Amino acid sequence: MKTLNNLQQLRDTIAEARQAGQSIALVPTMGNLHAGHIALIKQAVERADCVVASIFVNPLQFGANEDLDSYPRTLEADQSKLQEAGCNLLFIPDAQTIYPHGMEQHTLVSVPGVSTGLCGGSRPGHFDGVATVVCKLLNMVQPDIALFGEKDFQQLAVIRKMVADLNIPVQVFGVPIVRDHDGLALSSRNGYLSAPQRANAPALHQCMQTLKAKIITGDRDYPALFAQFNSELNAAGFRLDYIELRDALTLEKADLASTQLILLAAAYLGSTRLIDNLIIDL
Numbered sequence: 001m002k003t004l005n006n007l008q009q010l011r012d013t014i015a016e017a018r019q020a021g022q023s024i025a026l027v028p029t030m031g032n033l034h035a036g037h038i039a040l041i042k043q044a045v046e047r048a049d050c051v052v053a054s055i056f057v058n059p060l061q062f063g064a065n066e067d068l069d070s071y072p073r074t075l076e077a078d079q080s081k082l083q084e085a086g087c088n089l090l091f092i093p094d095a096q097t098i099y100p101h102g103m104e105q106h107t108l109v110s111v112p113g114v115s116t117g118l119c120g121g122s123r124p125g126h127f128d129g130v131a132t133v134v135c136k137l138l139n140m141v142q143p144d145i146a147l148f149g150e151k152d153f154q155q156l157a158v159i160r161k162m163v164a165d166l167n168i169p170v171q172v173f174g175v176p177i178v179r180d181h182d183g184l185a186l187s188s189r190n191g192y193l194s195a196p197q198r199a200n201a202p203a204l205h206q207c208m209q210t211l212k213a214k215i216i217t218g219d220r221d222y223p224a225l226f227a228q229f230n231s232e233l234n235a236a237g238f239r240l241d242y243i244e245l246r247d248a249l250t251l252e253k254a255d256l257a258s259t260q261l262i263l264l265a266a267a268y269l270g271s272t273r274l275i276d277n278l279i280i281d282l
């Protein structure tokens with residue numbers, strides 16, 4: 001696997017692959033790779049000849065009081081994992097390459113509708129930062145396909161809408177959540193948890209499953225269901241950010257016509273914010 005930080009070298013290497021008739025996949029990441037990211041690379045290897053991963057901790061998608069500075073940077077370990085998973089090319093641009101004139105002067109990509117509420121409500125500007133950097137990475141690599149994890153379900157919806165609205169010639173694939181043995185969705189932020197917090201963390205998924213089971217059996221008293229969910233999570237040491245039921249296809253508020261629903265939640269354990277989601281097929 002080749003690692004490049006220079007945009008021209010990236011473009012030249014990709015042009016060579018194209019000339020050799022290869023199809024290109026892109027897996028954008030912020031590094032600190034876990035089995036969820038590796039599942040994306042493995043899917044990419046199945047679907048394309050040349051797999052490009054990027055690692056860039058994108059300052060534009062972090063709020064002022066968020067974890068940009070403490071976000072784990074583990075390049076060497078990431079390189080070995082990518083190499084082993086069959087990645088062909090790793091792009092590690094610096095902030096100067098991505099935002100040569102600074103972030104304030106940069107054109108923003110803003111995706112209306114799907115970016116509002118949920119994580120977009122709690123993290124103002126976050127999805128503008130995500131859409132902008134993903135749009136740039138897609139333009140830099142010009143892949144045939146790009147793969148993203150379904151744990152960040154709203155992010156995936158934002159990227160799909162951006163790609164459709166801006167006619168970006170790429171096919172976007174969502175890859176299912178990878179969970180730890182106890183159900184906790186894998187996330188780079190799990191590394192912030194203390195041992196006791198880590199022991200409590202699967203409660204988020206468990207409480208969501210309990211809620212899902214009640215909905216499937218026909219309980220539709222959502223205010224009561226969500227209040228119960230909140231008190232169960234509090235008992236496990238969490239502070240709820242949001243719990244919502246949406247239409248899984250449109251991400252709009254679920255209505256009676258919705259047959260595929262999605263439960264989306266975000267909650268804090270100490271200062272660590274975890275998110276998770278569960279599909280509900282009615």
Ligand code: PAF
Nearest residue numbers: 028029030058130133152
């Ligand atoms: O999901 C992530 O790791 C990031 O939001 C992404 C898509 C790489 C953009 O910075």
